[in-house]
Amino acid sequence: MSAAADVLIVGAGSAGSILAERLSADPSRRVTVLEAGPDRRDVGIRALTDPAAVLPIGPDSPVVRRYPTALTGDPQRLAEIVRGCCLGGSGAVNGGYFCRPPAADFGHVGPGWSWADVEPHFRAVERRIAIRRVSEFTGPTADFLAAAGRAGFRWLPDLNADPGGDNTPPGLAAVPLNIGDGVRRGPGAVFLEPALDRPNLTALTGVRVTRLLLAGHRVAGVHAVGPHGPVRLHADRVVLCAGAVDTARLLLGSGIGPARDLADLGIPVVADLPVGQRFSDHPEWLLSTGWDAVGGHPVLEAVLVTDVLEVRPYTTGFGSASPNIGVALMRPRARGRLSLVSADPDIAPRIEHRYDSEPADVADLWRGADLVAEITRGATELGAAVWSTSQHLCGTAPIGEVVDPQCRVLGVDALSVVDGSILPTVPGRGPHATIAMLAHHAAEFF
Template identity: 55%
Template sequence: MIADAHVDVLIVGAGSAGSVLAERLSADPSCRVTVVEAGPAPSDPRVAQQIDNGLRLPIGAASSVVRHYITTLTDAPPRRSQITRGAVVGGSGAVNGGYFCRGLPADFDGWRIPGWAWRDVLPHFRAIETDVDFRGPLHGADGPIKVRRVRDFDGCTASFVAATRDAGFPWVEDLSGLDTDSPAAGVGAVPLNIDSGTRTGPGGAFLQPALERGNVELLSDTRVSAIRITGGRATAVECAGPAGRHTVTADRIVLCAGAIGSAQLLMVSGIGPSDRLRELGIRVRADLPVGASTSDHPEWVIPVGWTPTHDLPPLEAVLLTESGIEIRPYTTGFAAMVHGPGHDPADRPHIGVALMRPRSRGRVTLASADPLVPPVIEHRYDSEPADVADLAAGAELAYEIARGIVESDEPSWSTSQHLAGTTPMGNDDDPRAVLDEQCRVRGIDGLWVVDGSVMPALTSRGPHATIAMIGHRAAEFIAG
């Protein structure tokens, strides 16, 4: 047991948003910030050897920097799958494939939330990056995260790009350089936060330098089990770590534990759907629709006979159609992404067909009041027939692009692992909103959520860059 402590701001989770937020708030030397992270610290010798190589995904069964969850992708028939979340400083941004493309301007304007329109978020996108390839008013030149693109394609990526151009799709010079009037359809190089083969995610680019300040503390290998709420205000969190069980009190508490972790922590602390909380014997502090309308990018996977391209990022270019389908030519098989070339000779490169503006909504619900028991996750990808029809049309296009080298007549259901929206922001009249427009939990003072949970709708591109932006944007609200 260690002595209880008090800080100005307590951040639960050192993922992409939490890392950026901690750096931003601690820039004020009078603000004492503590970050609690369930995973290991960068100083753990196991960490660097797993996360530094941006050309590998350290997400296999033996990984010590991820946590695995079971989900049901579809209802009829039930298709169960495993999803992975980073459990390390940097979160999922420390273990992913380096895709760091912004959401489209129409995504943010479509949220219709004050303070989150494209004109509001663009300065924060610029602030987090140094774009090595492009300059100008749409790009950052001195942010901590280096962004670059592969220019000379080889192997399957080169074949894919040539096939899309032959099919009449335009080349999009800069997928992160689109403004409100820019056409989004076409093929282009993926902006990557991989520098000389090494990931430069928010954990390393933002939080680690901030830890040199005297007003920032990191409690790694420490799990938060509950938020303490007194008189309608969040006042502390209960933790368990290397030094035993203890409590940290704070003036402001911010959950940055990801779409699964933040939602589960709210619910076990009494903030969530009241009927389910009462069934589990949890005292209801605020009846809110936590986990009731989640979203993710459904993906169909098609094995292809392209020659694998090793020692390159898993995804170097994508095609986005006007109907919101993103077609992804993965450079190698999944086993090679995780374990390296030669692990499974039968493993082949594949094309992913992802629906980037899905209508379907899933659920995250508590299975138990015990915070160590994983929640029930249901993607419900087949709940909207129009989504299935769009995926089928996207698969047909993918077959045309990869003509003659497809190794399966039937795509298989998968997921982009972009679960979001478990605690969405919204206006006062939005019945789905768990948070207000400044990421404050409705009905509870002193408590915010800042991560992918807050998105009321997924962006039309992978969410990593957007989640880092959310951390940068929300710092202005929490700093007051």
């Protein structure tokens, strides 16, 4: 399909898009990026992904992939993880939330990942994407903000600034958004697409990687299925940017993971590493309201933040007639597990969030639901809390356990991981901005 690349990037989501643009800025380096989904430059795909007020994630969407998960164990509550599958990845289909995490999140990642190391990369990405905030609120956002104001919560000037002074939670804040004039402006659109006319950058869509091509303990490329059938693509270095689910699936299916689990499936072990053993995600309870949904607005315009919670007055109901209020736990203690059930790459992995495994997490969510009830009393009727997920799964291949601080997979030559897999824990805010930052930073390692 193409000549051997110096760097072969698997996945053209937010991380892969930024990494591909950054690395191909060197005209002597040949970069190929592979994407399982369609090309966002196609007029039909762009019509789905551009409008920021609509999430194109329905059951028949051609730009997402779905994975089953068990949110809780007792009783078992089943759900689906939805991930973008097109040029731009989840950044081309999500709600546009683009918020920095607290600086304290980077006190334990590893050498080269302090706040002083990463903050310039946050700024660099934000300048390119041009982050915006809603200044005039209507509908359920305005209703919730008014109720929270009456309950005594003040306005925080900047959710992207470190807490302190007037910016110290609890309080209300506008959500930083990668939306301009109603259009999603994610890393795929801003970084990757303008760079695709470079002669040393190739993007291949409709190419699904099934496993790594290995020569002993060295990666030489990938096995994939393209529009015309199975192919092998060669490269000097492979970088997995397929997201925390698919990156883990590819590592495990290629023999990189817990040795006992792999042996049980008949997968030859290349490196015994704890892939998928302790991921984290933000559990979320959804409470329906009696407010009217509004069209033409971002899905989430403002939030109430406390020390550990983010209360989200959504403008939509995610399948229900009325908007929901989400109560999300931003410092979860629970850890989930991702594992293979088969060596067949066409069979989805087993994902267990185990959100109910830590009683203190459940207690925090109850406190959040009680807080919402107190705030909205007299303003709207609330439905019962329903378990959900913020769709922020991270940490299936964490720095210090599966990759080194330069994102290189331990014990395997010529293989790196650059996406949310490498974060030791899910950040204290939604991870999109953090994933974009880490790709911008990781480009310095190649």
